[in-house]
Amino acid sequence: MGAWGTAVLADDTVADVVGFITDRLKAGDALLLAVDKAKAKFAELDDDPDEGPLLWMAIAHAQWKWGAVDAITLARVRQDIETGRGLDRWRDDGKTLSQRQVALNAFLARIESPNPKPSAIPKLVVRRAPFRAGDCLAVALQNGHYAAALVLAEDNSNREYGKNLVAMLDYDQACPPTVEVFERRPWLLRVQTPQRRERDVCWYLPVKFKSVSKRLSVVGTVPLKLGDPKPDKLYPHAGWLGFGEHVSEARERLALHPPPPLRDWFGWWPWRQR
Numbered sequence: 001m002g003a004w005g006t007a008v009l010a011d012d013t014v015a016d017v018v019g020f021i022t023d024r025l026k027a028g029d030a031l032l033l034a035v036d037k038a039k040a041k042f043a044e045l046d047d048d049p050d051e052g053p054l055l056w057m058a059i060a061h062a063q064w065k066w067g068a069v070d071a072i073t074l075a076r077v078r079q080d081i082e083t084g085r086g087l088d089r090w091r092d093d094g095k096t097l098s099q100r101q102v103a104l105n106a107f108l109a110r111i112e113s114p115n116p117k118p119s120a121i122p123k124l125v126v127r128r129a130p131f132r133a134g135d136c137l138a139v140a141l142q143n144g145h146y147a148a149a150l151v152l153a154e155d156n157s158n159r160e161y162g163k164n165l166v167a168m169l170d171y172d173q174a175c176p177p178t179v180e181v182f183e184r185r186p187w188l189l190r191v192q193t194p195q196r197r198e199r200d201v202c203w204y205l206p207v208k209f210k211s212v213s214k215r216l217s218v219v220g221t222v223p224l225k226l227g228d229p230k231p232d233k234l235y236p237h238a239g240w241l242g243f244g245e246h247v248s249e250a251r252e253r254l255a256l257h258p259p260p261p262l263r264d265w266f267g268w269w270p271w272r273q274r
Contacts, residue, residue, distance in 0.1 A: 006090075006099040008057050008107045017042055017058035026124040026160075031067045035059055053077075053086035057107065064111045065119050074111065081108050127206040129154035129162035130213070134222050137166070138176040139244035140215040147244040148177035150185070152201070152224065153231040161205050165231050168200040172247050179220035185228070190250050191257050200250065201229045207239030216243070 002012035009015070017038055024034035038059060045051040056076045063069045080086060081104045090097045131137070131151040139147040148171035156162040168188040171177050189197040229235075 006096060006103045008061065008103060011054055013045065013051055013054040014058040014061070017055055018062055021059075021062045022122055025066070026122050031063065031121070035063065038062075050086055050089055053080040056080065060111050061107075064115050066121060067118055068114060069111050077111065078108060081105065124160065126159050127162055128156050128159075129164045130206070130209060131164050131166075131218070132221070134224055135218050136177070136179055136182040136220045136222060138217045138219045140217075141172075141244060141247070143248070145172050145174055145248075146176045147171055147247040148181055149244060150182055150222070150228075152229055155203075155231065163203045163205050163237070165201065165203050165229070165235065167229055168244065168247060168250075170251060172251060176217070176219060179222060182220070182222050185225070188247060188250055189254055191253050197254070199229060201235050203235050203237045204240055204243070205237055208241035209239075212240045212243045 004010050009018070020041060021031075021034045021038050024037055025031065029037065039046075039055075042055050045055045056073060057080075060069050060073050060077045063073060087097065087100065090100045131154065133151055133153050135151040137149040137151065139149055141147055148169040149166050150169060151164050151166055153165040154162065155165070169177070169181065170186040170188045171181055188200040190200050192198055
């Protein structure tokens with residue numbers, strides 16, 4: 001269905017349209033122009049009996065939040081809600097259908113009245129990835145030890161959410177790591193299953209970076225190697241909060257679950273590194 005609740009905003013289509021308008025506003029477009037561009041971009045949704053009402057409710061929400069709902073948009077949303085257009089996919093569950101109708105009526109009542117305090121037009125906040133590929137990070141941990149992390153890549157394609165691909169090393173010592181540690185690349189492995197180990201590699205978004213920045217220091221830079229993990233969108237994404245604090249636990253778990261021996265050179269590999 002693309003919805004995770006009965007509220008108007010709890011829907012992928014609505015979120016996509018509102019997100020597009022938000023991005024255009026951050027780029028400097030006026031609200032009217034941003035809405036017109038959204039109508040053009042999502043024009044194919046208009047004739048769809050399920051998606052069309054969502055498109056217009058998203059536009060109405062954006063207009064009400066940042067300005068005023070125009071008469072054409074308000075009339076379209078009111079007609080869709082009063083005629084039940086877009087409710088077919090909710091009719092299999094009477095309770096959910098009733099909750100959806102309540103949410104739609106509340107939404108209509110809200111946008112029919114002018115917003116007494118329209119939100120300020122959002123501005124673009126540029127957040128570049130804090131580190132460069134090859135940076136060697138010493139991470140001061142709460143237990144007084146240090147962890148080591150190697151920056152594998154930086155991605156600033158999203159100007160507001162620059163991110164670093166970082167691999168943790170198998171290091172937990174009372175003194176900061178030296179560049180020699182990073183040159184050896186003792187990757188920290190995480191136990192996924194009894195037969196599977198994976199390098200601890202993750203994309204870190206700029207979320208909560210300030211909270212850990214004082215614990216991070218660049219001790220040097222090393223050239224990346226052919227065998228280093230390559231940038232891949234499939235790696236998990238996380239914020240910086242608590243960065244590196246899991247190293248001790250990961251090392252202990254690996255010690256309790258050592259990899260089984262290889263069976264033979266041509267057989268299957270009982271564990272692997274990504």
